[in-house]
Each structure stands twice: as C-alpha cells, then as structure tokens.
Amino acid sequence: MKIFITAIVFIGLTVFLVTSFLLPEIEELMAMRDEMDSHQRRLDSLEEYIKKVEDIEEKRDKYEEELKRVNHILPVYPEMPAVFSTIEEMIRRNDLAIVSLGSVSVRRTDEAVDFKEVEFSFNVFGGYPEFKNLIDDMESLERIIKIDSIRMEREGWSYLFSVEAKTHFFLD
C-alpha cells in the first residue's frame, strides 16, 4: 500500500513538474529558437543586401571617371565664373568682340526639383561664321550650356549677336 501511495505521489509530482515547469520551459525555448531563426533570416537578407551594395560599389568604381564628369557637368554650386571664363576664352578664340557678358539669374528648374538653372546672357560683335563656330564650341562644352535664344542684327559688314543661355547645377 505504501508503495502504491508513493507511486501516486510521484505521479502527482511528475504531472506537476511537467505542467508547471517543463512545458513552459520547452515553450520558452521553442520561442527563443524561433526568434533566432527569424533573426538568422534577417541576417541572411542583410548580408545579401550588403553584398549587393558592395558589388554595386565595385562596379561603380569602374565608372569613377564618368561619374566625375557627371559631377562636373552638374556641380553642387553654380560655378559661373568658370563658365564665363570659358565663354570669354571661346569668344576671343573665334575672333569675336565681347560687348557684354553677364546678367545672371538663378531659379529652380521646371523639370526636376533637385536642380537649379542659371540663366545668363551675352552680346558679341563679329562675323556670322565666327559666331557659328562659337555656338558650336559652346554646345560642345562638357558643362552643358543650353542656348535659349539668339538675336542677330546687322551692323555694317558685321553682326551684333545677343545670346540667352542657361546651365544647370545640383541643389544639394
């Protein structure tokens, strides 16, 4: 009888141990395991993302020169003195006389919010072929200069040319 009672006590203890301690412990361990699995998946995707970005960076490094050119074409600042200096040099090289160079206004572009455009104008005096060469030179510049309008008035054997143009810069 004693043995029977002892067995009953052990059964009770076993049930108590299982329900009160073992099962919650197992549940907690399973949850922890699940959380670790989930973090592992996120970790894998992070590693994948990092690898992709590193690959892109590696590829980007191959286009370093081109990207430098892009940054030169669309600088963070207007850098108008450099533009004027280049145009002035081109005007002189094409045997034209500068009447005026300047009149700058800056405004946001209509096309994209991240960019601004600098409108400027200049007047030169000289022959038609020389002016055509100047326009050709200007339009071949790396820093993109868009000619908006050209006015030409005959004065004697030469012409007075008025040019309105614009260039862009990136709004950092």
Add this chain to the structure above:
Amino acid sequence: MAIKLKQDKKKKKVPKKTKIFSLIVFLVFFAIATIYLLSFLYRSSLEDDYNEMMEFYSQKEAEAQSLRRQVDRVAVEEDTKIRFLKDIIERRRKTTDFFSLLEELTHPRLYFNSMSLDVIEGEARIEGVAENFRVLGEQVQYLREKSAIFEGEANDLIRVIARGGEESLDQYTLEFFISEGNLEIYIMDEKTGREVLELERDNQRPKAQAIKEERMVILPLEGETEISQEFLELVSLSVSEEMSASVYFYLLEGEKIEEMNNTFLILEKNPLIEKVEVVEMRVREDEEEIDVVILEEEEETNEEEDNNNDEEEELDEEEELDEEELIKRGEVNFSLRLYLNPRMFGVSY
C-alpha cells in the same frame, strides 16, 4: 523468530505488478526531472548563441544602415543626376543644326540682316534682303520644293514690299518653325506682323491641306520679272486667298502709257491670270504726286474678249485721251488687280 517469519511473509505479499508500476512511475519522474534539468543547460547554451547572434546582427544592421545612407546620398544623387542629364541631352536641340539648315535653304543671292531664334519654342524669325524678285521667287520656290505649303491665312497669302530708292531691294520676313521632323516656314506680313503663308516640310499631309498647297502663288512673282526688267519696277505685290493679286508698279522711263499697256497685255496672256483690272493710276512729276486717275473699268479675259469689245474700246479711248498728258507730266504709278486662274492652281471655285 516467528514474528520475523511473519514479517517476511508480509513483505513477500507486495504484488510484482505494483512493484513494476512503482518502478515505472519513479523512472518517469526521474526522466522528467532529468529533462527539466537538461533544459536548463540547453537554455544556457541557447542564450549564449542568441546573444552572439544578436551582437552579430546588430553589427550587420549598423553596417547595412551605413551603406543604405551611403546609397541614399551617393547612388541616388548620382542616379538623379544621370537621369536629369539624360533628359536634358534628349531634349537638347543643337542650334548649329538650325544654322546649317538655314544655310542649306538660303538662296545664294539673298542675305539675312536680322534674325531672332527662340530655341525653347523652336521658332525663328528672319528678315532678309533679296537682290530682286526673281531671287525671291526662286527662294520661295526652293522652299516650296523642300517644304510643303501648309496653310494660307488672312487676306494676303504673300506680301512683298519693294524698297524704293537706289537699292531697289525687296524686303520680306520669313519665319521658321522647327518641330519634330517638320520644318514650318512662315512668311510674315510686315505691316500686321501676322503670318501670311506657312510652309511645312512633311510628306504625310492630309489632302485638304494639299489643296491649299496649290494656292501658293509663286508663279506670278516669276512672271513679274519678265515685265519689269527695263521700264517697270514692281513696288508691291500681294496675293489674297481669294485668288486675286494686287500689283503696284512704278514706271521708270520710256513711253509710259505704252509700257503700261504692254505690261497689261503680258499679264493678260499669262495663263495663270484669268483677268486683269486697272485699279489706280498715279501720275507723278518731280517725285510729287500731282494727279490721280482712277480707272475702275475692267479688262476681261481672252475668253470673254469677244463679248466685251465695246467696253474695251471705251477704255482705250479714255487711255488715249490721257496718254499725251501723262507723258508730259512724268512718271506713272499704277495698280493692277490680277484675278488668278483657279484651274492653274488646282482649286475649283
């Protein structure tokens, strides 16, 4: 001794099944307890792994965050710049292309003295000087060949104003409009500033517009050179959409009335012209207008000549009466109205 035996007897009485049951119960309890204890060990190990993993995860996340910022700052910026540049380059119109086109379309004996080019609107207004009407006619004819006439507007299809004096040059205004694949050329009326003729280079043209193309009245300009080479200077010519042309001549020298009559006859014989009408005749002396003779009588076409002989005779008499006086007084300006032959322009009225 008896008691001991009795106790042994009693001990032996425990059933074997009960013993086995008790043993199983104990073993189960022991196993469960062991599992529970082992779970503590497993938890400890799992927690170590978890912490290690979380630390690694944090590191990677920080790295990814930094890369993401870098991507946002550099790659997105560069991508935006490249897209913007691509857009600019695609929409860019090379101004030098326009100059090349203009040079290609310009008559060698004609020059432009002013030009206004709006690249944004793709529109250019050019004023030029032609040596004479023949050059202008050739220029317009050339434009016609290279283009297609699009639309005539207002009362005048083309208005050409001759500059008097020593230069005797003809002034007109051409307006070019370049859109995708098409070249539109407007000839402007200098007085109103409105376009009086629009030309467009486009092979895919609706028929209705092709009919309008036939209204282009270039040929009278060419015919004009035949009649004004020696004694006449064409002062102005305008052609209306209703197929009538007003021509204003200036007699330079010679037998003035005779020259005027010759001009009249030449124009009448021109198959392009259906009817010629003298609208106005001014007699000038020393550059001062002294008399105005307005002749409203009409000269009929060759086809209708027989039916209108009486009217013509009346007109001849009137001209004969004035001729002597006009020759004495000096130069004569006269204005004719030409009714163009619609059949020659492919237009049925």
